[in-house]
Amino acid sequence: MGELRAYAALFGGRLRSATAYRTSFAVEMVTNAAGTLIDVVTVFVLYHAAASVGGFTLDEALMMTGITAFAFVLADLTVGNIDQLETYVRTGRLDAVLVRPLAVLPQLILADLPLRKLMRLAVGTGVLGLALARNDVDWTPARALLLVTAPISGAVFFGAIFVLSAASAFWWIDSGKLGHGFTYGGRDFTSYPITVYGSWFRTLFAYGLGFGFVSYQPALTLLGRADPLGLPSWAGYLSPLIALVVSAVAAVVWRLGVRHYRSTGS
Amino acid sequence: MDTLDASVPAISPRRPIGASVATFRALMGSGFRRYATYRQATIAGTFTNIVFGFLRCYVLLAVAAGAAGGAPGGYDARQLATFVWVGQGLLNVVGIWGWGDLADRIRTGDIVADLVRPVSPVTAYLAADLGRATHALVTRVGPPVLVGALFFPLATPSRWQTVPLFAVSVLLAVIGSFACRYLVNATAYWLDDARGPLMFWTLGSGVLAGLYFPLRLLPDWMTVTLWVATPLPGLLQTPLDVLIERDQPALQAGLVALQAVWAVIMLALAHWVQRRAERRLVAQGG
Numbered sequence: 001m002g003e004l005r006a007y008a009a010l011f012g013g014r015l016r017s018a019t020a021y022r023t024s025f026a027v028e029m030v031t032n033a034a035g036t037l038i039d040v041v042t043v044f045v046l047y048h049a050a051a052s053v054g055g056f057t058l059d060e061a062l063m064m065t066g067i068t069a070f071a072f073v074l075a076d077l078t079v080g081n082i083d084q085l086e087t088y089v090r091t092g093r094l095d096a097v098l099v100r101p102l103a104v105l106p107q108l109i110l111a112d113l114p115l116r117k118l119m120r121l122a123v124g125t126g127v128l129g130l131a132l133a134r135n136d137v138d139w140t141p142a143r144a145l146l147l148v149t150a151p152i153s154g155a156v157f158f159g160a161i162f163v164l165s166a167a168s169a170f171w172w173i174d175s176g177k178l179g180h181g182f183t184y185g186g187r188d189f190t191s192y193p194i195t196v197y198g199s200w201f202r203t204l205f206a207y208g209l210g211f212g213f214v215s216y217q218p219a220l221t222l223l224g225r226a227d228p229l230g231l232p233s234w235a236g237y238l239s240p241l242i243a244l245v246v247s248a249v250a251a252v253v254w255r256l257g258v259r260h261y262r263s264t265g266s
Numbered sequence: 267m268d269t270l271d272a273s274v275p276a277i278s279p280r281r282p283i284g285a286s287v288a289t290f291r292a293l294m295g296s297g298f299r300r301y302a303t304y305r306q307a308t309i310a311g312t313f314t315n316i317v318f319g320f321l322r323c324y325v326l327l328a329v330a331a332g333a334a335g336g337a338p339g340g341y342d343a344r345q346l347a348t349f350v351w352v353g354q355g356l357l358n359v360v361g362i363w364g365w366g367d368l369a370d371r372i373r374t375g376d377i378v379a380d381l382v383r384p385v386s387p388v389t390a391y392l393a394a395d396l397g398r399a400t401h402a403l404v405t406r407v408g409p410p411v412l413v414g415a416l417f418f419p420l421a422t423p424s425r426w427q428t429v430p431l432f433a434v435s436v437l438l439a440v441i442g443s444f445a446c447r448y449l450v451n452a453t454a455y456w457l458d459d460a461r462g463p464l465m466f467w468t469l470g471s472g473v474l475a476g477l478y479f480p481l482r483l484l485p486d487w488m489t490v491t492l493w494v495a496t497p498l499p500g501l502l503q504t505p506l507d508v509l510i511e512r513d514q515p516a517l518q519a520g521l522v523a524l525q526a527v528w529a530v531i532m533l534a535l536a537h538w539v540q541r542r543a544e545r546r547l548v549a550q551g552g
Contacts (some may be wrong), residue, residue, distance in 0.1 A: 027462025161370030174306035196328035
């Protein structure tokens with residue numbers, strides 16, 4: 001109970017500080033929503049130039065973009081600001097976090113909760129809704145379940161990637177940009193049919209790191225399309241499992257990182 | 267005995283222009299050295315540029331393969347690949363992202379220290395930014411272009427004018443980008459906190475400068491409007507179009523001239539906003 005109150009106090013402080021500069025906050029909120037919109041507009045622009053990209057039409061690709069948009073936004077909203085860890089490590093402010101009798105990860109997440117990203121969730125949901133409206137999905141109980149599990153598992157997956165890339169700062173302080181290649185890069189990777197990528201690059205990202213199971217495989221299963229790359233249709237249901245594995249890895253790496261942390265001493 | 271006055275002694279009183287050049291060069295050098303100390307960040311940033319280079323390149327090449335005639339927006343596959351990979355390097359030189367120093371100094375009140383210096387803040391920050399750009403030119407362009415060339419066929423310029431025109435275009439892009447960023451940061455004079463406008467800039471500039479996709483993929487009227495009515499295509503799209511020779515020489519020169527007009531307008535605007543702000547400035551902190 002006491003712990004919950006402490007977390008609530010952290011969140012309250014975050015809320016007050018976020019709304020202290022109202023104009024700036026309002027601009028940030030609207031801009032953030034626009035940011036997700038831009039990613040989607042990019043997909044439309046590219047499909048305007050070509051009717052079929054990587055063997056998929058715009059509507060089919062939107063299913064992948066939609067799952068990714070929702071999953072990424074949810075992860076970014078909840079744990080995305082963990083990439084601030086770099087600053088905590090560099091300035092030694094992590095010391096203050098470590099001495100409190102609370103877990104490190106939830107503290108950092110709540111203290112930096114990016115409320116300005118709230119409106120992105122509406123955009124993400126909208127894109128997924130649009131994708132469902134524009135595709136003729138043959139609904140079965142399994143597919144309905146998939147529609148719930150795929151975006152949520154995707155969010156867990158991206159959340160774990162956020163934690164993993166932030167944790168690299170424990171070993172390598174200026175690594176912030178390195179992580180972007182996998183967080184934002186992963187979002188871009190999963191926004192398009194993975195058939196567009198060259199074979200070794202696709203193998204590495206889609207199957208090696210698991211990004212292929214975030215939106216591509218579930219979208220194929222929802223659409224009832226066979227995978228041109230040869231995986232069976234049940235591969236679409238694997239995303240919760242993959243998310244679980246990556247989360248476990250992230251938890252281990254995070255713990256190792258906290259143990260490895262040495263203060264700056266300045 | 268000499269009368270006392272409050273003017274600041276010039277570094278070299280008899281050679282005012284020489285002194286200004288020396289000051290500008292010193293500030294540029296400091297900008298260069300500042301970024302040269304972030305070696306880990308340079309390596310991490312380069313890695314990310316390369317990942318995004320692969321992502322964007324594969325997607326655009328797939329678009330080219332699916333487009334009627336195989337040349338979306340008038341670019342062939344080689345030109346698209348060059349656009350992406352040089353763009354990933356140039357992005358850091360132009361530096362459209364990640365500069366909030368001025369806004370931070372305004373918010374904390376440190377800006378007061380800049381105002382008492384004998385150099386205008388716009389000039390001083392421009393010098394430091396040119397130093398930063400020089401550092402990025404040396405360290406950040408080579409690796410992505412090299413990786414791009416290893417994995418994809420790239421286009422090489424066929425006209426001799428392209429090379430000097432590209433150099434001028436890059437310089438104008440850096441100046442234009444600096445002036446835009448200065449203006450975005452300067453909103454902090456009025457709002458106290460520029461995080462919102464900075465975020466707005468980060469997102470808007472990326473897509474409208476041609477980082478996400480070449481602007482020629484948009485409908486013609488939109489492309490022309492962007493080019494004429496905003497400085498944004500001049501930050502990335504113009505130098506890249508010049509390098510890959512998207513247009514005939516005359517049009518190329520025209521686009522660079524347009525870029526120059528916008529760079530001058532934005533820089534003048536930055537000076538004007540700075541003067542206005544100085545008249546109303548209430549220093550923060552204490």
